Amino acid sequence: xxxxxIHWEDLPAVARAAVEEHTGPVxxxxxxxxxxxxxxxxxxxxxxxxxxxxGVPLDHPQIRTQQRExxxxxxxxxxxxxxxxxxxxxxxxxxxxxxxxxxHADYSPGSPDLPLVARALVELQETPCPDIPMKLAQxxxxxxxxxxxxxxxxxxxxxxxxxxxHNMLVNDRAHLIDWAWPTRxxxxxxxxxxxxxxxxxxxxxxxxxxxxxxxxxxxxxxxxEGVALFSDANARLWDEIARHDAEAWKKNMGRLxxxxxxxxxxxx
Ligand SMILES: Nc1ncnc2c1ncn2[C@@H]1O[C@H](COP(=O)(O)OP(=O)(O)O)[C@@H](O)[C@H]1O
Ligand SMILES: [Mg+2]
Numbered sequence: 001x002x003x004x005x006i007h008w009e010d011l012p013a014v015a016r017a018a019v020e021e022h023t024g025p026v027x028x029x030x031x032x033x034x035x036x037x038x039x040x041x042x043x044x045x046x047x048x049x050x051x052x053x054x055g056v057p058l059d060h061p062q063i064r065t066q067q068r069e070x071x072x073x074x075x076x077x078x079x080x081x082x083x084x085x086x087x088x089x090x091x092x093x094x095x096x097x098x099x100x101x102x103x104h105a106d107y108s109p110g111s112p113d114l115p116l117v118a119r120a121l122v123e124l125q126e127t128p129c130p131d132i133p134m135k136l137a138q139x140x141x142x143x144x145x146x147x148x149x150x151x152x153x154x155x156x157x158x159x160x161x162x163x164x165x166h167n168m169l170v171n172d173r174a175h176l177i178d179w180a181w182p183t184r185x186x187x188x189x190x191x192x193x194x195x196x197x198x199x200x201x202x203x204x205x206x207x208x209x210x211x212x213x214x215x216x217x218x219x220x221x222x223x224x225e226g227v228a229l230f231s232d233a234n235a236r237l238w239d240e241i242a243r244h245d246a247e248a249w250k251k252n253m254g255r256l257x258x259x260x261x262x263x264x265x266x267x268x
Pocket of ligand 2: 166178
């Protein structure tokens with residue numbers, strides 16, 4: 001269940017004071033309109049800096065994703081914002097990031113953001129996966145993959161796995177944010193995830209596939225069987241997401257995931 005997003009001013013005073021121990025006195029705050037998972041997501045201004053603050057109540061299940069973000073932060077590529085501090089106070093878990101000035105990536109066909117998005121993902125694909133406890137691709141999708149086969153998702157690459165355009169901030173380059181689901185697995189999984197988001201933005205399956213082949217070695221060399229298995233599993237996962245919550249965009253993602261499966265099965 002998503003957390004209800006509150007404003008900076010609505011945080012308990014003790015929680016705000018704990019943040020101000022790190023930032024200095026806060027002079028103003030603006031709540032982020034995008035993303036819906038964090039109880040608080042706001043740009044917070046002090047006399048000499050602006051930081052991005054995310055937080056969830058300690059007793060909310062979402063606390064796990066925030067803890068994963070904290071754990072992976074030191075290992076992320078330079079383009080991801082630096083994690084500055086982490087505090088718990090007054091029933092809240094709060095983290096502060098370097099604030100990025102940028103806009104959400106435009107994934108539509110012909111968008112000038114696409115080369116920047118590709119560069120950011122290439123950079124991630126080349127980032128060593130740290131040896132810390134982390135979700136494994138074969139575990140995350142095994143429940144949807146059917147018996148056997150999930151071992152095809154095994155790999156040693158650090159994956160983001162939620163490459164939606166609102167998790168990619170663009171200025172002179174693209175910055176990957178919202179590391180709630182870092183996963184170790186086969187390198188071609190992130191390109192597969194990105195392809196679905198490109199389709200959501202209007203790309204046809206063959207065009208998205210061809211583009212990704214040019215950008216990502218892992219995709220150009222991805223095993224047909226492995227991708228087929230992942231694509232099936234992912235389509236089932238999106239079906240489940242859409243069943244639990246009938247938001248139109250989720251239904252649409254489910255439809256696109258099935259379109260992609262059909263395309264991939266027919267591709268030699
Ligand atoms: N470091 C940052 N600097 C500026 N804005 C950010 C930063 N991180 C996230 N945002 C903005 O806040 C939104 C929500 O943040 P995100 O980490 O995606 O949280 P959620 O878990 O709620 O999706 C993002 O879509 C983006 O617009
Ligand atoms: Mg987000």
